[in-house]
Amino acid sequence: MLKQLTLPLPDDFHIHLRQGSDLANYAKRAAEQFGRVLAMPNTEPPINSAETVKKYKEEILAAAPNLDVLLTFKLNKNYTEQELLAMQKNGVAAAKYYPFGVTTNSQDGVSKIEDIYPTISLLEKLDLVLSLHGEELDAYCLDREREFLKHLEKLCREFPKLRIVLEHVSTLEAVERIFDLPQNIVATITAHHLILTIDDVIGASLKPQNFCKPLPNSPQDRDAVRRAAFSGNRKFFFGTDSAPHPLEKKECLGGAAGIYSAPVAIPILIEEFEKENKLDLLPNFIAGFGADFYKVPRQTKTVAYIKEEWQVPKTIDGAVPLRAGEILKWQK
Ligand code: NCD
Numbered sequence: 131m132l133k134q135l136t137l138p139l140p141d142d143f144h145i146h147l148r149q150g151s152d153l154a155n156y157a158k159r160a161a162e163q164f165g166r167v168l169a170m171p172n173t174e175p176p177i178n179s180a181e182t183v184k185k186y187k188e189e190i191l192a193a194a195p196n197l198d199v200l201l202t203f204k205l206n207k208n209y210t211e212q213e214l215l216a217m218q219k220n221g222v223a224a225a226k227y228y229p230f231g232v233t234t235n236s237q238d239g240v241s242k243i244e245d246i247y248p249t250i251s252l253l254e255k256l257d258l259v260l261s262l263h264g265e266e267l268d269a270y271c272l273d274r275e276r277e278f279l280k281h282l283e284k285l286c287r288e289f290p291k292l293r294i295v296l297e298h299v300s301t302l303e304a305v306e307r308i309f310d311l312p313q314n315i316v317a318t319i320t321a322h323h324l325i326l327t328i329d330d331v332i333g334a335s336l337k338p339q340n341f342c343k344p345l346p347n348s349p350q351d352r353d354a355v356r357r358a359a360f361s362g363n364r365k366f367f368f369g370t371d372s373a374p375h376p377l378e379k380k381e382c383l384g385g386a387a388g389i390y391s392a393p394v395a396i397p398i399l400i401e402e403f404e405k406e407n408k409l410d411l412l413p414n415f416i417a418g419f420g421a422d423f424y425k426v427p428r429q430t431k432t433v434a435y436i437k438e439e440w441q442v443p444k445t446i447d448g449a450v451p452l453r454a455g456e457i458l459k460w461q462k
């Protein structure tokens with residue numbers, strides 16, 4: 131039986147590191163698991179200028195000096211080419227699109243995606259990535275991603291050279307669409323969408339720690355996400371969407387969406403890939419295809435994991451982590 135596993139030091143191409151006093155804890159915790167991260171911009175105020183990008187990177191590096199940090203900025207208005215170039219120079223790899231009102235801190239999101247086509251056209255010109263939170267606000271909550279796919283298809287037609295990531299893909303229809311669309315259209319997959327369905331949020335009891343956007347969906351949707359992750363297709367790579375909120379912001383009236391998965395995501399992935407007999411595909415999923423897509427060098431450092439059970443703490447950094455209190459099989 132396999133007892134030890136050496137993997138390339140993982141990348142996380144979608145993480146929320148927050149801001150202020152929380153940032154240091156979350157950044158340090160991320161650096162225990164990942165060599166490189168792509169940090170999301172939905173802080174308050176948002177990351178949306180060369181100055182805020184530069185400052186945010188400095189804050190992250192002050193807490194986690196060895197972390198390789200790539201940044202995103204929020205597409206909440208149109209930008210000039212000069213503004214985009216200045217952000218690119220400061221380490222921005224992607225522009226993040228949040229539809230208005232669909233998730234945490236998206237009150238300043240975009241109501242109509244066509245309104246920001248001028249900026250999207252510049253992204254294509256400058257070879258910046260468009261990172262999509264793909265949900266349609268007015269749709270039924272479990273169909274929001276499916277209803278968004280029409281916008282993805284239109285973007286592909288209008289901007290054929292643009293590199294696009296559909297983040298945290300969660301439905302059968304979206305997975306199938308990604309397989310069919312051209313090579314420059316890819317998707318990230320989280321650890322939680324590989325293991326959760328809507329039953330794990332509201333089935334037997336209400337589990338706020340599993341509440342996130344897009345919602346964990348049906349068993350058929352989860353299984354499609356699993357097939358994509360275990361396909362070995364370079365269009366699917368890892369991004370945790372680790373999105374910690376203090377316990378009291380999750381367990382209250384109007385609890386926040388987001389799952390804190392960074393501390394447990396890699397052990398969970400090892401367990402799931404092992405279950406499917408696909409461990410040989412894990413290195414590319416966590417440290418290959420994403421780097422290739424973002425045009426950054428692949429990781430050369432490695433990290434060893436051992437098969438030794440451990441219990442996930444009930445809280446980490448003041449937040450309830452994914453699979454809190456449960457036993458995981460693998461650890462560093
Ligand atoms: C994220 C957050 O809390 O910032 N929440 C989530 O449920 N995934 C935002 C996001 O990526 O949607």
Ligand code: ZN
Binds near residue numbers: 146371373
């Ligand atoms: Zn996210």
